[in-house]
Amino acid sequence: MQITEIYKSIQGESTHAGLACVFVRLTGCNLRCSWCDSEYTFIGGQRRTMEEVIEVVENLSPGGGLVEITGGEPMLQEREVVPLMQHLLDAGYTVLLETSGERPLARVPRRVFKIVDVKCPNSGEPDTFHMENLDCLNLEDEVKFVLSDRGDYEFARDFVARHNLDGRVKAVLFSPAFTKEASAARDSSGCLLDPRELAEWMLADGVPARLGLQIHKFIWDPAMKGV
Numbered sequence: 001m002q003i004t005e006i007y008k009s010i011q012g013e014s015t016h017a018g019l020a021c022v023f024v025r026l027t028g029c030n031l032r033c034s035w036c037d038s039e040y041t042f043i044g045g046q047r048r049t050m051e052e053v054i055e056v057v058e059n060l061s062p063g064g065g066l067v068e069i070t071g072g073e074p075m076l077q078e079r080e081v082v083p084l085m086q087h088l089l090d091a092g093y094t095v096l097l098e099t100s101g102e103r104p105l106a107r108v109p110r111r112v113f114k115i116v117d118v119k120c121p122n123s124g125e126p127d128t129f130h131m132e133n134l135d136c137l138n139l140e141d142e143v144k145f146v147l148s149d150r151g152d153y154e155f156a157r158d159f160v161a162r163h164n165l166d167g168r169v170k171a172v173l174f175s176p177a178f179t180k181e182a183s184a185a186r187d188s189s190g191c192l193l194d195p196r197e198l199a200e201w202m203l204a205d206g207v208p209a210r211l212g213l214q215i216h217k218f219i220w221d222p223a224m225k226g227v
């Protein structure tokens with residue numbers, strides 16, 4: 001499979017935020033979100049066998065722990081990434097899959113915790129969510145909306161209600177998009193949507209979602225790679 005990087009850091013998002021995690025970042029994405037912070041994954045990378053990937057993961061986190069399969073869009077390499085996830089599960093790892101939601105997820109192993117995006121209008125990639133994926137979600141999974149304005153918020157709020165999302169998954173995440181500016185500060189001034197404003201909207205509407213901040217952007221320089 002084509003790999004951009006494998007490294008250990010702190011999980012910055014999801015209900016696993018704050019935990020040590022090995023990130024396996026696959027190369028390539030078929031979407032072009034306006035606020036994407038992973039454009040360096042679109043091309044390049046190195047060809048690695050499943051055995052080579054597992055060896056790196058075991059060196060970084062011997063005997064188990066948290067591993068996130070991410071990208072780019074990892075499910076573009078489904079033929080190789082599904083066996084990789086199964087091997088990691090069998091070896092005792094807790095496996096997260098971070099995906100755009102555009103690819104079918106039916107063949108993801110049941111014990112993988114899926115973190116599935118639904119792209120909002122202002123992402124530049126609206127209507128890309130694969131609706132059949134709603135039937136693949138289970139009570140350990142999470143659905144994430146990255147928001148950059150009020151229109152995105154209303155889309156996400158209404159999508160959650162229309163599809164009873166909070167009853168289908170462990171968590172629904174509303175997360176402000178972060179600027180791509182290399183000079184952004186390690187604080188909420190880098191958010192395209194003010195978290196305080198988002199919090200007030202969520203409280204006013206009683207949205208059954210969790211406000212999520214990308215904590216790695218507050219720990220390290222927001223433009224830093226491999227963290």
Ligand code: SF4
Nearest residue numbers: 029031033036072100
């Ligand atoms: S799906 Fe993810 S990697 Fe692909 S463009 Fe959007 S944010 Fe970037």
